[in-house]
Amino acid sequence: MSQTDTAETTANRTDSQEISTTAGETVEETRPEWTSYEAAGQTKLAVEDLDVHYGDDHALKGVSMDIPEQSVTALIGPSGCGKSTFLRCLNRMNDRIRAASVDGTVELDGENIYQDGVDLVELRKRVGMVFQSPNPFPKSIRENVSYGPRKHGDIETGLLAKLTGRAEPEREEALVERSLERAALWEEVNDRLDDNALGLSGGQQQRLCIARCLAVDPEIILMDEPASALDPIATSKIEDLIEDLAQDYTVVVVTHSMQQAARVSDQTAVFLTGGELVEYDDTEKIFENPESQRVEDYISGKFG
Amino acid sequence: MSRATQTALIRDDRTLYEAVAGTAVGLSGVAFAVGLAALLGVVAIDDPVAGFELSVAFGAVLLALGAAVVGFGVASRFGYVDAAPQPSAGIVAAAAFTGIWFAVGAIVSGAVGLGTGGRLGVGVVLGGLAFATTALPREDIGSTLPAGAVAGLCGLSLITGVVGPGWKQVLVGYNATLFGDTVVPLIVLFASLVAGWSAAKAYGGFGARGRNVGAYVLIYLVVCSILVVLVGLVGFVTVKGLPGLFNGFGVGGAALISWPFLTNGAGLLADIAGVFPALVGTVWLVIGAVLFAVPTGVGAAVFLSEYAEQGRFTGAVEVATNGLWSTPSIVFGLFGAAFLIPRFGNQKSLIAGMLTLGFMLLPLVLITSREAILAVPDEYRDASAALGVSKWQTIRSVVLPAAIPGVTTGVILGVGRIAGETAPILLTMGGGVLPAKSAAPDVLGGFRLSASPPFVSNPSLLEATSALPYQLYALITAGLSGNIQNPQEYAWGLALTLLLVVLVFYAIGIATRYYFRRKLHQ
Numbered sequence: 001m002s003q004t005d006t007a008e009t010t011a012n013r014t015d016s017q018e019i020s021t022t023a024g025e026t027v028e029e030t031r032p033e034w035t036s037y038e039a040a041g042q043t044k045l046a047v048e049d050l051d052v053h054y055g056d057d058h059a060l061k062g063v064s065m066d067i068p069e070q071s072v073t074a075l076i077g078p079s080g081c082g083k084s085t086f087l088r089c090l091n092r093m094n095d096r097i098r099a100a101s102v103d104g105t106v107e108l109d110g111e112n113i114y115q116d117g118v119d120l121v122e123l124r125k126r127v128g129m130v131f132q133s134p135n136p137f138p139k140s141i142r143e144n145v146s147y148g149p150r151k152h153g154d155i156e157t158g159l160l161a162k163l164t165g166r167a168e169p170e171r172e173e174a175l176v177e178r179s180l181e182r183a184a185l186w187e188e189v190n191d192r193l194d195d196n197a198l199g200l201s202g203g204q205q206q207r208l209c210i211a212r213c214l215a216v217d218p219e220i221i222l223m224d225e226p227a228s229a230l231d232p233i234a235t236s237k238i239e240d241l242i243e244d245l246a247q248d249y250t251v252v253v254v255t256h257s258m259q260q261a262a263r264v265s266d267q268t269a270v271f272l273t274g275g276e277l278v279e280y281d282d283t284e285k286i287f288e289n290p291e292s293q294r295v296e297d298y299i300s301g302k303f304g
Numbered sequence: 305m306s307r308a309t310q311t312a313l314i315r316d317d318r319t320l321y322e323a324v325a326g327t328a329v330g331l332s333g334v335a336f337a338v339g340l341a342a343l344l345g346v347v348a349i350d351d352p353v354a355g356f357e358l359s360v361a362f363g364a365v366l367l368a369l370g371a372a373v374v375g376f377g378v379a380s381r382f383g384y385v386d387a388a389p390q391p392s393a394g395i396v397a398a399a400a401f402t403g404i405w406f407a408v409g410a411i412v413s414g415a416v417g418l419g420t421g422g423r424l425g426v427g428v429v430l431g432g433l434a435f436a437t438t439a440l441p442r443e444d445i446g447s448t449l450p451a452g453a454v455a456g457l458c459g460l461s462l463i464t465g466v467v468g469p470g471w472k473q474v475l476v477g478y479n480a481t482l483f484g485d486t487v488v489p490l491i492v493l494f495a496s497l498v499a500g501w502s503a504a505k506a507y508g509g510f511g512a513r514g515r516n517v518g519a520y521v522l523i524y525l526v527v528c529s530i531l532v533v534l535v536g537l538v539g540f541v542t543v544k545g546l547p548g549l550f551n552g553f554g555v556g557g558a559a560l561i562s563w564p565f566l567t568n569g570a571g572l573l574a575d576i577a578g579v580f581p582a583l584v585g586t587v588w589l590v591i592g593a594v595l596f597a598v599p600t601g602v603g604a605a606v607f608l609s610e611y612a613e614q615g616r617f618t619g620a621v622e623v624a625t626n627g628l629w630s631t632p633s634i635v636f637g638l639f640g641a642a643f644l645i646p647r648f649g650n651q652k653s654l655i656a657g658m659l660t661l662g663f664m665l666l667p668l669v670l671i672t673s674r675e676a677i678l679a680v681p682d683e684y685r686d687a688s689a690a691l692g693v694s695k696w697q698t699i700r701s702v703v704l705p706a707a708i709p710g711v712t713t714g715v716i717l718g719v720g721r722i723a724g725e726t727a728p729i730l731l732t733m734g735g736g737v738l739p740a741k742s743a744a745p746d747v748l749g750g751f752r753l754s755a756s757p758p759f760v761s762n763p764s765l766l767e768a769t770s771a772l773p774y775q776l777y778a779l780i781t782a783g784l785s786g787n788i789q790n791p792q793e794y795a796w797g798l799a800l801t802l803l804l805v806v807l808v809f810y811a812i813g814i815a816t817r818y819y820f821r822r823k824l825h826q
Contacts, residue, residue, distance in 0.1 A: 096689060124692035131690075135683035137702055138824040148691040151701065198825055209687070216691055 044069035044220060044250045045090060050104035052085050052094065059085045060275040072242055072251045074265030074283065076258055082275035083254045087222050090252065091127035092120060128218035132225045134205035136197035141189055144197045144208055145176045148216035175215055183211035184241050203234025210241065221245060223253040227260065239264050258299060262287050270295045321385040325507035328372045329521060332500030335365050336525050339492035340532045349488045350469035359469055359488045363462025369499040370456030376506035377448025389510035393446030398439035401450040406431030408457065443510050451502035458495035462488065497525055541800055548797020552576040565797055569741030570788055577788035579798050581744035582775040585735065586805055588747050589771055590723050592658025593665050594715060601669030602711060609677040610699055629667035636664050637728035645732060654745050654769040657733030661722040668718040676710020677703060708820040716813030723806045726773040735770025737778040738788060745769050772802040
């Protein structure tokens, strides 16, 4: 099943160029001048006129941006500016909040994920997410990593599978090892895969959550302040990991720390109070020579 | 007074005053403990202690405590000791002593022979005096004088023998008599509690620290008395029940262990009458009720907390569940008798009892499961959803496992309640007073397949069956008689068996909870 998926997505990746260009043209008219950033790589996610309301609260106002594939896109801004809300729109996690209503389109490889008939399970398999505070399940490290594939039926475990000979312990082992290695955790935990994940340190737990996300083989990884609950050493490990992951995945990371955005990201989007996307450009450009006075004020600390 | 308002940062010098006050606290504790023992009848109040009756010795101790407590207060007031009292003992202490002294005044003046009006008058005067003494002076006087006087008065009444072993009082208007061997321990408990609190305050040098120590001693003594009630109750039943339970018990022989009380019925053929049918009945009853209530209760809890919109409907279900939980068991029994019995062969049966108790267990399982499911962090649900796992799979593989310890707690509590229920069984399950061994239900072996609907039948589920609490009740209403030797011993053995069965179910539940907690967190 996963093999056909991969074939499909590869096909989508090749198509996406054409579609995103069309999307890009329409977007240009509605955006302020300085956000007309042309992504260097192929566009993976094209967001257009995204509005989010929580009841009467207008949390995001007409946000449009193209997120290029295999790069790190940082979303920065003060608290309450809507950057986490924006992130949660990209895999429709906002559907889980009853009061939230979303208007606009988000195109993943040219397909609008907000149209009718979107399979949320399939969407979230392709768009994985890592949360602010590490949230491993109260299960063993191994079970945490293989949780997604097991539940999707990609790996069969359990008594029935064992009895009927359909269990694939070797495949599970390989998957767990691969995912943990990719998340730079394998060396630290390979001798205690059956221990409870809650016994790991905060930084290890967060890398385990990344491994758990990678095990589902996503194309995009959304990270919501993944290092804000961690100490500096754990944070630098996560940052290294983010840069490394960008070789194979499209990473979108929300962060409070401008230093972190400057260190890890290829392009940066600045949200300011009121749910507006004020500026979106190459990270270097944003931090050295922003177009908008408000962004300059924010980055230099004059305005929070 | 010299350093009364000054507090030292480090208090490591043990003064004579602190030593005496500490001794007084300890003495109060000992008096309290011996008082509890006397109340439970472990020691008698006319036992000799150093040549005196115990009640006189109690009196001497209380008198000494009272004097000591007053002494602490006076010593502190006149600055002989290092203390940090506050300006007043406070309104709560004042109210408490007002009540205490009102009661003392009314009781004492009644004993002297005053009428209702006079007793009220004396009570009000003494109460007012106590209020003034507690609230107006500085804390060191306010929290010692009234307390010391109470303890001293109680001590005097015991020393002089006004209240003693032979004392009794017919309560006019009530068909009851108070005896000295109950009243003396109660006086001791009360007076030592008051004196202990006051001495503890003095030990802590009054003020914030003194209040802290006082509250600590008070809470400690009260907790001890609760423990004593618990241990006393279980111990009482155990001591009374052991002879019956182990009647004819032997190790070795044909069977490795011979335990006739648990393996025999009460028929004429049995040498030693046993409770086997009722024991098996109770075990099956609990198993049946749990099998019915846990799946339905947990299922309903999942629906209410994961699927249903929080609103009027869930609110109504909640009210109904709480109402069901507080419904008297006899009402459940009546429902079972009127609704279930006609549908299961028109006679009292094991299955009717199982279902009735299952209905009783259901609300508690539902309430606790719901709490447990709501307590599972939303992060788990988010994490699972973000991996593209469907809601039901999330519930099954993350939410429910994390909620199992809480669910188990609910089942433990519920089983403790239903295993001892008598009224519903009386109405729905019946069974004999002294059932023979052949009356024990054989549920596992009773299943029969048949060619016509319902294809499976189990006669033992449809027969009247005894259970431990019901048999105990039936035995007592029948006047503890029947074809058995020593019915008293038999009945106590039965009670102990019931207690043990409940404790075993508890133990199983606690072990389950412990197992799943470990699995979740290590």
